[in-house]
Amino acid sequence: MRILVIGSGIVGASIARIASMYRDLDVYLVEREADVGWGASKANTGIIHPGHEEDPRLYPFRAKLCVEGNRLWKSWARDLDIPIKFPGELMLVFEGFESEARRYIDLARINGIPGVRLLYHDEVERMEPLISDEAVAAVWAPTAGIISPIDAVIALVENAVSNGIKLLTETEVKRVIVSDGRVRGVETNIGFIGADIVVNAGGIHADEIARTVGLSYRLKPRKGEYILFDSFVEAKPKHIIHPVPTSITKGVYIVETVEGNLMIGPTAVDLLEDAKDDTSTSTEGLSKLLSEASRLLKELPPRDRIVKFFAGVRPEPPNGDWIIEAYTDPWGFVDVAGIRSPGLTAAPAIALHVFNLIRERYDLKLKVKDSWNPHRRGIARIKDKPKQLIKRLVEEDSRYGSIVCWCNMVSEAEILEAIGRMKSIGLKTITLDGVKFRSKAMYGFCQGSFCRARIAYIVSKIEGIPLWDVRVNSTESKLGVGDVKSLVKGGSYD
Amino acid sequence: MSIDAVERRLTCIVCPIGCIVTVRVSGDRLEASGYLCSRGLDYARQEALDPRRIAITVVKVRYGDIPVVSVKTDRPIPRRFVREVAKLAAYIEAEAPIELGQILLEDILGTGANLVATRPVRRIE
Amino acid sequence: MTRYDTIVIGGGPAGLSAALKLKAKGFDSLVIESGDRIGGIPLQCIHPGFGLHYLGEDLTGTEFIHRLIGMVEDQGVEYRVRSHVVRVKPSRTGYPYKRIEAVSPYGFIEVETPILIYTAGARERTIFEIGVTGERLSGVFTAGEAQAYMDIFGILPGSRIVIIGSGDVGLIMARRFALEGAKVEAVIEMMPWPGGLTRNIVQCLLDYDIPLLLSRMVVRLEGKRRVEGVVTVRVDEDLNPIPGSEELIECDTVVVSAGLTPNVRLLEGLGLAMDPSTRGPIVDDYLESITYQGIFIAGNALVVNDLVDYVVEQGESAAEGASILLYEGVKPRSYVRITKGRNVRLIVPQYLSCEKDAVLYMRVQKPEYDVKVCFEEISREFRYPVVRPAEMIRLTLRRSDLEDLRRLDSLTVEVKRV
Missing domain, CATH: 1.10.10 (Arc Repressor Mutant, subunit A)
Structure with a gap:
């Protein structure tokens, strides 16, 4: 039995890791880029959400799997040596928005999230002296964490490969091949790859893949820009800071990344459907980030402490909830699409859920390998070591x-x-x-x-x-054009 | 002044003032204006009649600890040859070790200047 | 624990000249260098313009630095390459000793010294620091990086080049690319005047018919994986973009030459007071930090210079100051602060002891003709036919001029029209 997972983002990589546990499963992880995790996974906020922003009545998948994922990441990160921390989150409440804040405390109770409570200004300021005086209160969620999403993807794939899955990069799936109502494999730029089950974790492009088996939903690309500051800045809050989302603005996050940099983001810019790969930053986006962030803190680091800015495109599903389904027509096609926020948080839970779904729907009898190794070590780094x-x-x-x-x-x-x-x-x-x-x-x-x-x-x-x-950021992009004499030798001047 | 006289504007680089000197050349006659001191006139005359530059480029190295060695002409050469030097340098290859100041090519393009190494290169096998 | 009279962090021209000077005065030092060899940035500067003041000859950067390296070898100055300083902290043996820890492939280095001379140079400002947005593309280099590729590694980074910033390094790289057959589409400068020396405008741009676009800035990169073009916009006098003036310039490579920033991370960690205008530490006329005794700073780590000769001179001044501290144990500690007046962007040192002749390095904010640089309190003035931001002004105040000043606490420098 062969399972082919399309897309090596955080979702595809998590599913591949779970699939790598089982005997008699031949697992392929297929990625169009030169490396893993280069879509939305490499450019997002990296928050492990507690789950108190997810309303189970509106988004059942998101609420359930986010809360589970938050718990699972603790053990996954330990087993896979992924840098992670749980500084907790302060959702700042500004005057006039107290009722919104109550809503999240209610949701925390409904979703069973421990420790979420309302703090008043003095208490918030004691915890985080940098927060703006305008913040009258905050919703405190101690289980909020920060992870490096790209490190997580790399760790998951390394672990899955060491347990026997096969990664195929630079392999772009053109269509899923179906005959007699069953998935037979995929057609790619390097030819046909046979598979019994195809898991579509194609990120922002998942809808295009789904279309080849007759599904018609469309994902809306939504761009988020970020500013990364140096780690050596004075105004660096210890906790994850963001405002209570309102009807006017969802606000931005201010976080300290696992590398110690201060990061602000994201913006939310809806792109045209044909601009899914537009990860460009903009002057407007950057000013918006700085002005939104300056509402939250007493002061921001000076602009000359900006190290870089970048953007990622996240998929926005039609009704806001994730599209997770194992179809029987065609038999063997599994959708894990539109995994917008809190997809990173939920990824381990999504993987477990999807795999259970596959087992039940397709009636697979699977046994765990005796040799399955849940562990992987990160690269030993000497920075900040004793x-x-x-x-x-x-x-x-x-x-x-x-x-x-x-x-x-x-x-x-x-x-x-x-x-x-x-x-x-x-x-x-x-x-x-x-x-x-x-x-x-x-x-x-x-x-x-x-x-x-x-x-x-x-x-x-x-x-x-x-x-x-030597290639820089893709298979096409070379570092230079030739040796230093290549142009004069060709006599191309004048 | 004949009608085929060529007029050019040059920026003097002798001192930081940077006078804009207007130069008219007709045959071997030269008229200049706009300079504040005699150095400006000398500069303009040289630039208008016989501009010269030190040419710099790199030459490939075999067995070197780095793949190219930087070179220069050991005296200024007519400006029109500067690009030719870079081009010519594409067709020669030096072999390490190379010493600072070592001549890699003599009397380059008949200018009387030699092409010399401006850094040492160690040999590695 | 090995002790040295001084430790020099950074083996470029400032550090090497400091170590040579100390050696001449009979003090030992250890130069700690991160790179594979000593010499620093001049190792990749194959163009002339180095050493006219210091050695009386116009040399290429490579020639100049190898002369200096030759002297270092001859004098037996001790140095370690591929050694990266991890930490500087007060020694457990107590003041005034500092402990310096560095990693190297040859082992962990732990040394102590009462005097640190910090000459770690500067780094180039990146495309992000100048606010250029767009996709994250390949084909974007800083000027120094492009220089290393061409003249050390022997490869050509691109064939159609746009250079952002008209500082000297950018101008020199424009010529370098043109010489090796690349097409330099333009050099783009935000200010209404060029950022580099006139000589380089003439010999690097005019000689090669390379357009210099003033009062224009690059706002965005275009392209999918590699740069395919830059969007530029004209700016008004206040450097605000003029709507409707966008223009696309096609290219496959962008070279950023938007100035340098002193490399002072280690010093920031130690809490040294910094000058926002130089982005380097605040020093006295011995080039010693005014807030951390026993740390001297020279070269581009102190202030970004345009001539290597000034860098070397600063290295020697720092060594001079260090040797006074080593001889006498203390140095004068009453200072007069220099206040910046009209059209003065930066000045180093920021404080004067008034105990000795003081060499000052300053830059103006905007170009002006027929001016005098005035120090009102001591009635000293220096006339200049022209001053430009691109050209550092170096001047000397005599000890005799400064003697009366000790009663005051501030000296004002300003540029006045004659």
Whole structure:
């Protein structure tokens, strides 16, 4: 029996990990990009939501799976060595919006979320002295967490691959092939891949895939822009901060990422249906973020502490609730689509739910592998490590002492480890973005202007390709155009 | 002044003032205006009649610890040859080790200038 | 625990000249350098314009720095390369010692010193810092990064280039690209005047017919995976975009040359007072931090310079100050603060001891002709036919001029029209 999962975002990767537990299952994870998690998963807020914003009467899936997912991430993150923290969340209440705040406390009770309560200004200020004086109260949710979504995807895929699934990157699914009412496989840019069950976790493009089996829903692309500040800023709240969502604005989040950077976002800009891959930032978006965030805190860090800005596109399903279904016509087609927020939080729960659905609907008799290993270790990093540990690492491998990325203190050993892991999950192309996401090099203030060349050089040596041929952020994007004399030799000037 | 005289405006770079010097050249006659001191006139005359530059570029290196060595002409050469130097440099290859100041090509393009290495390159096998 | 008279963080021209000066005065030092070799940024500067003041010759950056490296080797100055400073903290053995910890492939370095000379240089401002939006694309480089690719790694980053910012590095890279056969579509400058030296405008742009677009800024990158163009917009006198003036320039590569920022993260961590106009530490005329005794700063980590000769001079001044502290144990500690007046963007040092001749480095806010730089309280003025933001003004106040000043607590510098 072969299961093919389309899309290696947080949802597809979680499903692949669950599928990797079972004997006699041949699992394919198919991704159109050069690496995993490059859709909405790499560009979102990274919040593990408590679940008190989900109304089960309106969005049953979201409410149930968010609350479960919040619990599951604790053990998943531990098993998979994913950086995660639970600083708790303060939903700030401004004058005139107290009744909205009550609603979330009610929802917390309905959804069974522990610890959610209303705090008044003095108490909030004691907890978080940076919050605006305008905030009259806050809804405190202690179980809110922060994760690095791209780290999570990478960890899930590494774990799933080590348990026997096969990852196929640079493989774009054109259509699902159905005959006699059953799924037979998918047609891709590299040819036909047979499968008995196809799980559609194609993110923003999931509706296009679903259309090839006759389903007609449409996902609306909604863009969210973010600003990332340096970690070295004074105005950095300890807790997750956001305002009570109102009819006027949903507001923005202010969080400290697991890397310690201050991040503000997202905006919410509805895109045209043909602009699903538009992850461009805009001047308007950035000003909006700064003005929204300045309502929440007494002061924001100065603008010259901005490290970068970026945007992601999230799928907005037609009625707001997720589309999770295992169809019998065609038999074997499973939709996990429109997984908007809180999809990251719910991903482990979605994966378990989807797998149970598959088992029941298709009557699969599955046994867990004896050899299934739930664990995976992250790359050992030397940044912020105690002196003794650094000494030991350098003694064991001198390349730990060779610092390549100066801003973020990443060693050559970590770069090599990142490349090795990319190869071990079966990536065909070693992109610099892939190395960046794994090693955290090129992530600091200089954005790689000092270290990118050296990292690219390491990649070129390992891959046996010329330096200019090293790919940056996709299979098409080369670092350079040729050797330094390639144009004058061609005589192309004048 | 003949009617085929060519008029050009040059920015003097001798001092920070940056006078805009208007130069008219007709045959071997030169008229200039707009300069504040005699250095401006000298500069304008040189630039109008025989502009010269130090040419810089890189040359590929075999067995080097880096793949290219930076080079320059050891004296200013007529400006029109500067691009030619970069082009010519594409067709030569040096072999490490290379010393600072080592001549890689003599009398480049008949200018009398040599192409010299502006950095040392260590040899690696 | 190994102790040195001084530790120098950063083995570029400022650090090396400081170490050489200390050696000449009989003090030992250890230079700690992050890169693979000592020399710093001039190692990738293959253009001339280096050393006219310091060595009396016009050399390329590479030639200049190898001369300096030669002196360092000859004098037996001690240095460690590929060594990255992790931490600077007060020593457990007590004041005035500082402990410096660094990692290197050769092991963990722990040393102590009463004097730290910080010469870690500057970093380039990124595309994000200048507010350019759009997709996250390949084909975007800082000027220094592009320079390293071409002149150290031997590859060409692109073939149709737009350069953002007309600072000297940007102008030099425009010429560099043109020489190697790339088409430089434009150099785009937000200000109404160029950011680089006139010599570079002439020899890097005019020589190669490269357009310089003033009062224009890049607002957005266009493209899917790699840059396909930049959207520019004209700006008014207050640098606000003029609606309707958008213009697309097609290119496959964007080179950002939007200025440098002193690399002072380590010092910020130690709580040194910083000057928002230089983005470097606030120092006295010995180039010692006014808030942290025993830390001297020189070169681009102190203030972004346009000539390597000034960088070297600052390195030597810092070494000079360090040696006084090493000889005498203390240094004068009463200061006069310099206040910036009309058309003064920045000035270093920010405080004067008035105990010695003081070399000042300053920049103006806008270009002006026929001006004098005036220090009113001491009735000193310096005439200049022209001042430009691109060109640092270096001037010296004599000790004799400053003596009366000690009764005051502030000295004002301003640029006046003659």
